[in-house]
Amino acid sequence: MENGHYQERIRGIYGYISENLYLNRPDIEIKGEKFNSALLFGLLTGLNGGKELIVGEPGLGKTTSAEYVGSILYRYPLGVIWGSEVSGHPEQTEEKIIGRPHLGELNKGREVVVWTNFAQIPVKIVDEINRLPETKQSMILNGVDRGNWEYLNEILINDEYCLFATANYQDRGTNTIIAPLIDRFDILVESRHPGPNIAFTIGKEAKLNHPLRHPQYEKELHQILRGNKSYEEKMAMAEEICDLFGKYMKENLGLEGLNKEERREIKEEMLNIDFDLDANAFVRMILAELSFCHKYGQKRSVEVCEEGCHYTGYLCHHIKNCASNRLPISIRNYSQALAWFLEDDEVDLEHVRMVIPYTLAHRIQWRDSYISKKEGEGRNDPFQIYLAKEATEETFQRYNEQREYLVEALSLACRAFVGEEITPLDGDHPIYEEIKKDIGAKDEKSF
Amino acid sequence: MKNPFEAFHQTAGRRREIPLDKILKSKEETLTKILKGYEDLLKNEAKDLVWLMQYSTVIKAYSIAEKGIEGIEYTAEDIEEFCYALDRSDQIPYLITGPAGVYISALCNYAKEEEITLHLRDLNVKINLLGYRLPPNKKLIVEGNVGDFTGIGLDGGELIIEGSGKNYTGAGMKRGKIIVRHNLGFNTGHGMTGGEIVVGGRIKGLGKIVGGKVFERDHLIFPNEGVKPFYF
Numbered sequence: 001m002e003n004g005h006y007q008e009r010i011r012g013i014y015g016y017i018s019e020n021l022y023l024n025r026p027d028i029e030i031k032g033e034k035f036n037s038a039l040l041f042g043l044l045t046g047l048n049g050g051k052e053l054i055v056g057e058p059g060l061g062k063t064t065s066a067e068y069v070g071s072i073l074y075r076y077p078l079g080v081i082w083g084s085e086v087s088g089h090p091e092q093t094e095e096k097i098i099g100r101p102h103l104g105e106l107n108k109g110r111e112v113v114v115w116t117n118f119a120q121i122p123v124k125i126v127d128e129i130n131r132l133p134e135t136k137q138s139m140i141l142n143g144v145d146r147g148n149w150e151y152l153n154e155i156l157i158n159d160e161y162c163l164f165a166t167a168n169y170q171d172r173g174t175n176t177i178i179a180p181l182i183d184r185f186d187i188l189v190e191s192r193h194p195g196p197n198i199a200f201t202i203g204k205e206a207k208l209n210h211p212l213r214h215p216q217y218e219k220e221l222h223q224i225l226r227g228n229k230s231y232e233e234k235m236a237m238a239e240e241i242c243d244l245f246g247k248y249m250k251e252n253l254g255l256e257g258l259n260k261e262e263r264r265e266i267k268e269e270m271l272n273i274d275f276d277l278d279a280n281a282f283v284r285m286i287l288a289e290l291s292f293c294h295k296y297g298q299k300r301s302v303e304v305c306e307e308g309c310h311y312t313g314y315l316c317h318h319i320k321n322c323a324s325n326r327l328p329i330s331i332r333n334y335s336q337a338l339a340w341f342l343e344d345d346e347v348d349l350e351h352v353r354m355v356i357p358y359t360l361a362h363r364i365q366w367r368d369s370y371i372s373k374k375e376g377e378g379r380n381d382p383f384q385i386y387l388a389k390e391a392t393e394e395t396f397q398r399y400n401e402q403r404e405y406l407v408e409a410l411s412l413a414c415r416a417f418v419g420e421e422i423t424p425l426d427g428d429h430p431i432y433e434e435i436k437k438d439i440g441a442k443d444e445k446s447f
Numbered sequence: 448m449k450n451p452f453e454a455f456h457q458t459a460g461r462r463r464e465i466p467l468d469k470i471l472k473s474k475e476e477t478l479t480k481i482l483k484g485y486e487d488l489l490k491n492e493a494k495d496l497v498w499l500m501q502y503s504t505v506i507k508a509y510s511i512a513e514k515g516i517e518g519i520e521y522t523a524e525d526i527e528e529f530c531y532a533l534d535r536s537d538q539i540p541y542l543i544t545g546p547a548g549v550y551i552s553a554l555c556n557y558a559k560e561e562e563i564t565l566h567l568r569d570l571n572v573k574i575n576l577l578g579y580r581l582p583p584n585k586k587l588i589v590e591g592n593v594g595d596f597t598g599i600g601l602d603g604g605e606l607i608i609e610g611s612g613k614n615y616t617g618a619g620m621k622r623g624k625i626i627v628r629h630n631l632g633f634n635t636g637h638g639m640t641g642g643e644i645v646v647g648g649r650i651k652g653l654g655k656i657v658g659g660k661v662f663e664r665d666h667l668i669f670p671n672e673g674v675k676p677f678y679f
Contacts, residue, residue: 280454407458414452438451 006266007343009256013072014043016255020211022065023202024194027380030354031342038065038191041358042164044337046073046123047266050330051144051163051184053129053177053362055382056191058168063127065191066164070123071212075246075257078210079218080225081125084117086140088131094139099151115156117225119149120234122161129165129181130174137181145184156231160263166191179321186330187355188362190382211253217245270336276346281406283331283352285431286395289315290323290364292430298322301365311430314398315391318370323363330359353396357388364388402427413439474528477521481529484515485550489543498545500575500596508546509579512553523563526554534570544594548576555587556580567591573613578606581623595632598625601642617644617661618654636661636669 018024018039026034038054038061045052046069054062063085071078086097098119102112118124126132126140143149147158165185168174193199224237239260249255258266275283294311296303299322311317334355335347344351361384371387379386399406409425409432416422416439424441426432435441492498492508530551533542551574555563561584567574573594578587581604592610601620608625614632617625620639630648637654645662653661653669655677661669670676 275454277454277458407455410452410455411458414450414455417450417452435452 006258006262006269007341009258010043010047010341013069013255013257014039016253017065017068017072021068022061023198024061024192025198027192028354030338030350031344033342037358038062038189039069040341041187041189041334042066042069043073044334044341045164045187046070046162047263047341048270048333048337049160049162049267050186050333050337052165053182053185053188054164054166054191055169055188056166057193060191060193062166062191063125063164066125066166068212070125070162070164072249072255072257074121074123074263075242075249075259076121076123077214077218077221077245078212079215080117080121080221081123083218083222084121084123085125085127086116086118088126088128090131090133090136092132092136094151097139098143098149099154099156101152111152111154113151113154113156114226115149115151115231117222119143119156119158120225120231121238122158124161124163126163126165128168128174130167130170130177132175134175134178137175137178141181141184144181160260182362183324183326185362186326187334187358188384189358190385212249214245214248217241217248266340270333270340273336273339273344274346275332275335275352276348277407278349278403279335279347279352281403281410282349282396282399283328283356284410285399285406285429286315286356286392287323287328288429288431288434289395290319290327290360292316292434294430294433304367314430315395316430318367318391320365320367321363327359327363331356334359349396353392356392357385360388360391361385364391398429402429406431409435416441474525477519477525478528478532480519481516481521481525481554482532484512484519485529485547487515488512488546488550492546493543498543500545505545505549505576505579505599508549509553512546512550513557515550516553516557521554521558523558523560523565526551526558526563527565527567529554530565530567530570530574533574534572542572544572544575545596548574548594548596549579552576552579552581556582556585562586562588564588564590567593568610575613578604578625581606583623592629598644601625603642611648615654617642620644620659 018036022039024036024039026036028035028037028040041052042065044050054066056062067078067081070076071081097116099113099115102114105112144163147161149156167177220241221238224234224241227234243259246257246259249257291299293299293305293316294309295305299316299319301321305317309317331352335351338351338355339347366387374387375383381389405425405427409427412422412425413435416424424436424439488508488511491511492504498504533547567589568591570591573592575594576596576599577589577593578598578601580600580602581587581598583603585604587604588607588609590609593608593612595613595615596618597608597612597616598606598620599615599618601617601623603623605623606625608627611629612627612631615634615637616627616631617635617639618637620642622641624642625644628647631646631650633652634654635650635652636644636656636659639656640658643660643662647664650663653674656669657676660667668674
């Protein structure tokens with residue numbers, strides 16, 4: 001791939017954070033290289049403008065890992081990132097998250113919105129999102145999904161942003177994250193305990209001044225964000241300060257972040273990476289298993305499929321809900337980002353097999369019978385990620401068994417779709433049924 | 448509506464090639480070349496499916512075998528594969544263990560590896576003449592039983608048989624060592640002028656030995672007081 005210098009920079013950032021700021025063990029391996037999943041996916045989230053939910057025990061670096069990634073990649077001093085974070089708690093209000101009326105202007109009879117830093121800057125961190133009551137989670141749905149923040153009659157649209165949210169495991173103070181909000185997250189990772197030996201060294205070299213802090217630039221950025229100028233003007237001014245902080249990081253830490261134009265270029269490079277046939281067919285196969293229902297036409301969380309169905313051996317039988325259209329988007333974006341990071345020309349099976357479990361983990365609602373069957377099994381990952389990894393590998397096995405046949409079926413479907421009279425291939429997998437529906441060879445059941 | 452299967456346009460029948468396919472393909476090509484050399488040897492030396500084991504015929508067969516394997520890139524695994532191919536009637540038109548042994552010996556003598564192990568325990572036939580002219584710095588280990596004339600004319604190499612041999616083992620050997628874990632047949636070491644034959648089990652009978660040493664179960668049985676060197 002061209003422009004390998006960007007990847008080199010990102011690897012530099014990964015190396016710096018993992019060696020100095022977020023000490024942890026590698027827990028995933030791809031193409032012979034080992035990475036820490038929380039850090040790697042954090043960087044990919046920052047690069048592709050994704051939304052990441054980080055889970056883990058308190059104090060294991062969920063928020064700090066996101067802060068470091070956001071600060072270095074987007075070149076915002078750490079103080080600004082801190083000042084822009086939203087923390088989840090029952091008393092949280094729209095005024096603290098999105099914006100409030102300008103009181104002075106209001107006294108003069110004019111409605112002017114003072115946007116929060118959170119709504120304005122491209123690095124958004126919501127700390128302990130599951131401490132937000134379910135009723136208040138709806139406030140951030142649109143913002144999380146599209147970067148649109150509405151208050152009074154005004155709207156602020158972020159042209160680029162990435163979102164990190166952290167969540168503790170269930171305790172007395174936490175709430176369930178509502179289904180529409182959780183589905184909006186592209187990826188779920190766990191910030192793990194680094195092990196006693198690494199944990200012992202954390203804080204050993206604690207410094208009085210954090211290397212990513214810069215009080216002067218922080219003050220200037222706060223002033224810009226608080227100012228009365230238009231959002232676009234403020235962002236342009238902020239970018240200038242970010243450039244200065246970028247220079248400071250380069251000179252003092254040897255780290256090169258990315259300016260807005262570079263981030264845009266990287267996103268474009270990622271988008272241009274195609275899926276190879278195997279990755280393409282495999283993703284279709286897993287999507288088929290996560291959305292297909294032989295009896296009811298598609299999965300619906302309110303309809304439970306019965307025992308004795310022919311497709312009992314597939315994922316559709318073990319899950320309650322249907323895969324949303326955000327799932328393939330997340331798989332695509334993160335697989336492309338991973339392939340870009342590894343400087344591969346195409347997205348291949350290894351990329352998608354690595355990414356899929358993390359995009360599925362929070363989205364699948366497993367049936368209770370399946371959970372009770374699996375919960376006793378030994379594992380290293382949190383249960384959700386473990387189940388998603390198992391599901392991915394199970395489907396991958398099925399893919400390997402019928403790869404040639406499936407590609408043939410998809411190829412014939414391509415010809416049938418444009419009108420050729422071809423009999424579609426039959427096979428023992430939901431994907432063959434779905435292909436038939438797409439080419440009109442199988443009528444949808446009528447009411 | 449856009450064709451959702453567009454990516455699979457003209458992909459029917461296109462097979463995925465994995466690294467293993469490449470390896471298997473190259474192995475098949477090598478085996479084909481080795482088999483071709485063997486068939487040439489048979490065409491020249493066993494036209495009537497008869498091969499008489501004589502001093503001159505072995506020498507001639509070996510020189511044809513040398514030519515047959517010239518230019519073939521192969522490994523010890525390929526030699527082993529060839530041995531099993533000999534065992535399968537569908538791959539080899541006819542198996543004559545004499546020329547086959549000479550051919551395998553030539554393959555071993557010219558192999559890149561200094562140490563070659565042939566796992567032949569599952570072989571149905573016992574190949575004759577294995578280890579013929581095994582040169583110095585070569586070690587040939589055969590797992591399984593072998594036939595007659597094993598290690599004849601051994602020329603400094605080390606031949607280890609993890610099993611039993613038959614008659615005329617080590618006949619005419621000049622130097623080197625033959626180690627046999629189990630038993631040997633009649634005329635062991637016939638005409639040998641140097642080197643050692645070490646047998647872990649029993650030897651049915653020694654041949655007319657000129658020089659060298661023969662051990663049976665750690666005992667030196669040639670030369671000793673009862674068995675003197677033979678002078679042709």
